[in-house]
Amino acid sequence: MPFFLWQAETKKGETQKGEINAANEAAVRGQLRRQGYKSITVKKKPKDLFENIPFLQKKVSEKDVVVFARIFSTMINAGLPLIQCLDLLGKQEQNKTFAKVIGGIREDIEGGSTLTDALKKYPKIFDELFVNLVAAGESGGILDVILQRLSGYMEKAMKLKSKVKGAMTYPISVLVISIGVVAVLLLKVIPVFQKMFEGMGSSLPGPTQFLVDASQFAQNYFLYMVMGLVALVYGFKRYYATEKGKLAIDGLILKLPVFGPLLKKVAVAKFTRTLSTMMASGVPIMEGLGIVSKTAGNKIVEIALMKTRQSISEGKTIAEPLMETDVFPAMVVQMIAVGEATGALDTMLSKIADFYDDEVDAAVGAMTALLEPFMMVFLGGVVGGMIVAMYLPIFQMAAAAG
Numbered sequence: 001m002p003f004f005l006w007q008a009e010t011k012k013g014e015t016q017k018g019e020i021n022a023a024n025e026a027a028v029r030g031q032l033r034r035q036g037y038k039s040i041t042v043k044k045k046p047k048d049l050f051e052n053i054p055f056l057q058k059k060v061s062e063k064d065v066v067v068f069a070r071i072f073s074t075m076i077n078a079g080l081p082l083i084q085c086l087d088l089l090g091k092q093e094q095n096k097t098f099a100k101v102i103g104g105i106r107e108d109i110e111g112g113s114t115l116t117d118a119l120k121k122y123p124k125i126f127d128e129l130f131v132n133l134v135a136a137g138e139s140g141g142i143l144d145v146i147l148q149r150l151s152g153y154m155e156k157a158m159k160l161k162s163k164v165k166g167a168m169t170y171p172i173s174v175l176v177i178s179i180g181v182v183a184v185l186l187l188k189v190i191p192v193f194q195k196m197f198e199g200m201g202s203s204l205p206g207p208t209q210f211l212v213d214a215s216q217f218a219q220n221y222f223l224y225m226v227m228g229l230v231a232l233v234y235g236f237k238r239y240y241a242t243e244k245g246k247l248a249i250d251g252l253i254l255k256l257p258v259f260g261p262l263l264k265k266v267a268v269a270k271f272t273r274t275l276s277t278m279m280a281s282g283v284p285i286m287e288g289l290g291i292v293s294k295t296a297g298n299k300i301v302e303i304a305l306m307k308t309r310q311s312i313s314e315g316k317t318i319a320e321p322l323m324e325t326d327v328f329p330a331m332v333v334q335m336i337a338v339g340e341a342t343g344a345l346d347t348m349l350s351k352i353a354d355f356y357d358d359e360v361d362a363a364v365g366a367m368t369a370l371l372e373p374f375m376m377v378f379l380g381g382v383v384g385g386m387i388v389a390m391y392l393p394i395f396q397m398a399a400a401a402g
Helices: 025-034 062-077 082-092 096-110 115-120 128-140 143-198 206-240 243-255 259-280 285-294 299-313 319-325 330-342 345-401
Strands: 003-009 015-021 038-044
Touching: 003 025, 015 025, 015 082, 025 038, 062 082, 062 096, 062 143, 082 096, 096 115, 115 128, 128 143, 128 259, 128 285, 143 206, 143 259, 143 345, 206 243, 206 345, 243 259, 243 299, 259 285, 259 299, 259 345, 285 299, 299 319, 319 330, 330 345
Parallel strands: none
Antiparallel strands: 003 015, 003 038
């Protein structure tokens, strides 16, 4: 449905204006009159020239979906009908792309679809976990509770992701700065020194000669180096997109000395938090494990969870196959076994997730403290070494003159 811009007077004589998604101008006027407005002016909103170009549209972020779920839950809990909730949510949504999606969901429900079926049309915004939990909420008549759980789960997942991004930002930033400084020195600074050294008439020290040769190589083949880097990144992405590549690289990532243990803790926190949320919402454990494995984010973890799912279908407990996978720590498996034995698996999984959230915090702090001096020494060593190498001939001349 198109959007209309309106301006009208309230009963108190105040002028207000806004935007409404409706079938036609008459529907807008009727809706505003029912709300008590008068002297109504309505016009169709001009079309955005870029609205049909997908990559120019604003993306729907995780935060947008979290806010949507939380407000939606509050509205349903307050007793508002589903259509009215979606209508209000669509009107107040600042992200125009998401507002259109909410409008489309409302139209589908008006046409007789369930909320679950309407959400399935937007898999890039509402993932399988979101859709399945909403389905459980609809069938159980606890949609407001499920949406509240979903928003809480997504907020914690976002915090976990931001912690990992924060841990990766520092070393990547220092590495990029190092590459930039080295490139400037090789392409701009060293050629100046090279011209000065040519007039000296003596052979250059080994480190200086190496830098001069490296500078000449960078100047002559800079374009090819950039093309090679682009090709390398492209090839890596293509390889990682294959089953074999994903398995090899994800396995290697988990074995890295500093990042490996951190990412394993992140995987445990994500797995336990997701499965806990699904089980507490009434999703069967087999279905839950299937969804959790797809959202694991690591092929090794995904395979381990799928093996666990297969073993459970053969009559085993969760703890037994998890121990056999050798991916999850023994403490996690033992706590899961206790949760199974006591019939409080969802609660136990939630406690494990909380514990590993704290573990991720501690690991990020320790990793940052370890990397900071290392990266500073690395940056200082590379740049300082190059500068010293360039001044060696000058030092030699000064020594010879003395």
